[in-house]
Amino acid sequence: MQLAALFVRLTRKPDMSDITVFTARRIHTMSASQPHAEAVAVRDGLILEAGTLDSLKPWTDRYGATVDERFKDKTIFPGFVDPHLHPSLGAVLLPSYFITAMEWSLPDRKVPATKGRDGYLQALKEGFEKEGASRDVFVTWGYHQLWHGDLTKADLNAVSKDHPIVVWHRSFHELILNDAAIAHIGVDQEVMERHPQINAEIGRFSETGAKVVMAGLKDFLFNPARFLEGLQSLLQVIHLGGHTTVADMAYGIFDFEQEWMAFNAMINRDEVPLRVLMVPKGLPEDGAKESPADAVKVIDGLADRSNDKLFFDRRVKFFTDGAIFSELMQMEEPGYIDGHEGEWLMVPELFEERVRAFWTAGYRIHVHCTGNLGHELAIDVLEKLQREHPRLDPCYTIEHFGVSTEEQVQRLKQFGGRVSANPYYVHELGEAYWVKSIGFERASQMVRLGTLMRENVPFALHSDFTMAPAEPLKNAWVAVNRLSESGKVLAPEEKIPVHQAMKAITIDAARIIGLENSIGSIRSGKKADFTVLDDDPYEVAPETIKDITVHATVFEGRVFEVIKE
Amino acid sequence: MTDAIPCLILGGYLGAGKTTLINGLLSRHHGKQITVLVNDFGAINIDAALINNKDGDTLSLTNGCACCSIGDSLLETADRVVRGENPPDLLLVEASGAAEPGRMKQILMGVPGLKAAQCLTVVDASTFQKRLRDKFVGKLVRAQLKQADCLYINRLAEGKEPEDPVLASLNKPRMTSAQEVFRYLGALGAEKTDLSVDLGAEKEAAEALQTFTLPIPADMERKDLQAKLTRLPTSIHRLKGILTLKERGADQVFTVQGNGQDCTFVKTEPRNRDIPSGLVLIGPVSDQDRRRITDLLTTAQL
Structure with missing residues (x-):
């Protein structure tokens, strides 16, 4: 034995570390060639290989290994990947007090589902x-009239007359303020009275009126200490x-430099088990001040700052139509039931011109x-660009995939597009939009993942946090069950199997952001990133997948347990 | 508020002709201070000689006008202009091609001290029928027409208005030339300033106005130049420049502005290469005057 140990020391490269073997009740590798394993050997943050203690012997016999059995009753997956969320929006929102119609699990709090006006007012009072x-301004987020009834300034004044209270609507597009908050922000009296989207009597500021409040709250919301918190x-x-990898799918949403400084300070540290792919917005300046070629240059220049934790990969983000939570998506005929129109976030011609510049520069x-x-619009532009300047690489991804048609999916397939979808819309908005916005057929078929499978279009699931909870298992649960808020199954033909959903938060999510060679499955040579679950999503009843708890993550071979209350 | 600033939104789809109108307006010599908020700063094309100062997102012109980039918040940018030290007689806001003017009007309602905005939508007569049928922007272009208070029909073929049922159904005042638009803008600011400048009629006067740049010899003493400037004819309305001059024998850079009678010299950091050297003079001067001024200022002797 001693001799063997000596042999190990002599034959090993001096900079190599010890091998750790993690065992588990089951390892889902997400590799089709070897879907299951019982043990995985890790060295220097990389996977040597997965298999059984026996099959790992060529490594362990030669070098020795520490067998770590702490996960022996658990299920291990490749580290979850969210290919689309917004750290900066999260940083602004999270210091707010959550009162929401749906459950939200946050590290420092478990937010229960609050429904009804009385329930809301009670939660507000307690909060x-x-x-x-402890806050100069008490900001609470999550109110929505569909679930919480009408809320007015008088209700907030009853909670406090002297301390500013701001109720921030679930959609982010509306605010209700008490008198103290109106005074604190210093809203001009004349503006209060004449503004068509400010109701002075009930203290409600919606859409363009909400902008008045947001401008007044900017210093508070974007205060650096609050942002870092x-x-x-x-x-x-x-x-x-x-998660062990996420993509910031619109880096620069507020400000390139300030976001970078904050991210670098907080994320580029050894003790943070996360890497972030930075996908900048393709319009570096609002209003498209630069020429398209200059915009490409600005984005090119950002890549120099890449490090191991925060890095760029010649990807860029664009927008076509408005936000789904605000009912501003652009709809083909017959449009919205109430006849209102959606909006373009960019003029279609400008969108095309800007995308073309990045497409020809080789960006994804x-x-x-x-x-x-x-x-x-997005697929028309894809078709045009493929005809002008064909590309074979997977270079065009539809993000969100709210309301689409089967024909659009077929055409997307034809021209090499892919999808990163937010299935949570089905759960939170499906029923509300069925009744109040676009009717049953289109609302129930939102995020048509079944069609993507039938047409064989690669897809991933994302949270777009803060638009949906950053919980991959909850998204997988929606994709598998398509349960509406009240428990109705919406478009069962668009459900997907558990295995497809689990791929969509691991290997297929990695593929959508071009990292499939290094993460997303458990196979020899990839990063040793794992997500350790208390139960196995393949074995539990599908409608309980969302209740499976994450026990720990492993990031490049290091274990980071989830601290439970 | 009695002294609220009038505000006009210049709407219309991409390529309708908004920027051309803005460039024309900013380049004219009228007595009005107009601040224009634009989306695309790069498209603003003003004779460099008219530029007084470029500071980040703001371009100040010698005719008292300014041009600012809207940036990421129309509300905050408009608010800053209205609260600024030198609020304009008229605020002109260029709508992005994707914007619905109705929504912009509402945003601008949040700016204290600004009158409820009017909207002039620019229509490109040669393309708008095609736009109206476009599957992506047809509804948007229609909304931009419907939400306008008046229309400027641009690029008319042989001066004839298109016979279009959509246009015909809109009972809105129409203009068909830039002159009419300038006249209309002149009247908009009039209530506040009592300056009923007919910006349209300014064309004749503007032709007589001359803007010319004279190189000033670097060996001229500052006090000599100052003395010379007092001898300029009163027809010089305005002059400005960044000049290298001698101050007690040493080179020194000055920003010079004002008119002949009242002119300031401010010591300045060495010049930015974007700004033309020499002294820019503006005024309705005769050729004879111009020769006299040239002789006066381009020789070092008193």
């Missing part, structure tokens, strides 16, 4: 008593969800689309 005094909590949210393009007219 204010708990946290109100929010980013810290965001990292915990991401860990709790079981990610396009936010929510309505079926938004998808139509």
